[in-house]
Amino acid sequence: MKIAGSATGARRSSTPHADMAGLANHRMFLPGMAALILAAMPLSVPAQDGGDAMLVVRVQELLEEIRELRGMVESQAREIENLRRRQRDQYLDLDQRLQQLGRDGTAVIGLPDAQPEAREMVDSVRPIAPVAEMPRADVPEVRAPIEADFEVTTLPAPAGSGPRDLGTPSAEEQAAYDRAFRALRETRYADAAELFASFLDQFPDSVYAPNAQYWLAETYYVTRDFNTALGLFNQLLDRYPGSNKEGDALLKIGFSHFELRQWSEARAALEQVRAQHPNTTLARLAEGRLRDMRLAGHF
Numbered sequence: 001m002k003i004a005g006s007a008t009g010a011r012r013s014s015t016p017h018a019d020m021a022g023l024a025n026h027r028m029f030l031p032g033m034a035a036l037i038l039a040a041m042p043l044s045v046p047a048q049d050g051g052d053a054m055l056v057v058r059v060q061e062l063l064e065e066i067r068e069l070r071g072m073v074e075s076q077a078r079e080i081e082n083l084r085r086r087q088r089d090q091y092l093d094l095d096q097r098l099q100q101l102g103r104d105g106t107a108v109i110g111l112p113d114a115q116p117e118a119r120e121m122v123d124s125v126r127p128i129a130p131v132a133e134m135p136r137a138d139v140p141e142v143r144a145p146i147e148a149d150f151e152v153t154t155l156p157a158p159a160g161s162g163p164r165d166l167g168t169p170s171a172e173e174q175a176a177y178d179r180a181f182r183a184l185r186e187t188r189y190a191d192a193a194e195l196f197a198s199f200l201d202q203f204p205d206s207v208y209a210p211n212a213q214y215w216l217a218e219t220y221y222v223t224r225d226f227n228t229a230l231g232l233f234n235q236l237l238d239r240y241p242g243s244n245k246e247g248d249a250l251l252k253i254g255f256s257h258f259e260l261r262q263w264s265e266a267r268a269a270l271e272q273v274r275a276q277h278p279n280t281t282l283a284r285l286a287e288g289r290l291r292d293m294r295l296a297g298h299f
Contacts, residue, residue, distance in 0.1 A: 085288065086288075176198075176199045180196045184196075210245045213232065233249040250273050250276075263298040270290050
């Protein structure tokens with residue numbers, strides 16, 4: 001009885017890590033205790049009204065419960081590891097896209113070292129708070145912010161060719177894009193979504209248009225509005241083929257299908273990323289998500 005009481009007290013005061021350690025100790029202790037009970041039964045338990053048989057049944061039940069608990073612990077450990085890997089991939093993906101902006105000739109201010117910051121964000125993720133509704137009825141609501149401490153001052157023309165002639169931006173286009181991106185940087189995500197949508201309405205042929213479309217979609221992706229994000233990423237591929245955001249958009253299409261548990265669509269998009277962008281960060285991120293799907297038995 002003293003053992004049971006002290007174990008109960010320990011469970012009440014323990015941390016989650018201590019609970020896991022305690023459960024691991026139980027996995028080793030309880031089977032041994034059950035074996036001792038079975039070994040001692042012929043000497044210490046009188047055969048009265050089938051009491052010994054009932055004890056055997058109870059011990060078997062305890063062993064079955066231990067097996068179930070062991071399976072739960074192992075399953076939760078796998079799930080935690082998958083969540084950590086997906087979280088790490090998401091922030092490293094953001095880091096890669098910021099570095100790509102710099103390589104393309106964009107001046108990125110306020111982000112001297114992106115990778116250490118990305119690692120810190122993986123280790124300590126802050127909760128996301130809701131934001132107010134956007135006043136425009138035709139722009140979906142952005143429910144929560146993401147962190148992005150950077151500012152884009154110039155943008156190059158996108159690589160490749162497409163149906164649109166994306167020329168040099170005017171001062172008005174530059175100012176409108178900067179306003180939208182500033183709202184994104186300041187975590188005013190409802191405002192940012194409205195401003196990016198307004199920019200695309202006013203300047204659909206701007207050199208900034210593919211980037212504006214991408215960041216508009218990204219605001220919904222990171223706030224877990226995956227259906228809206230999916231539609232906006234697909235619009236980017238349709239409206240701006242060959243842009244410098246095409247690969248990123250295709251990756252996020254695969255990720256969005258994954259989050260929506262649409263496994264066949266996710267697999268198709270991610271395998272397309274891997275085939276079209278071999279030996280790149282995009283391919284590595286796509287392969288990581290495909291690996292998660294394989295391990296989970298989704299294909």
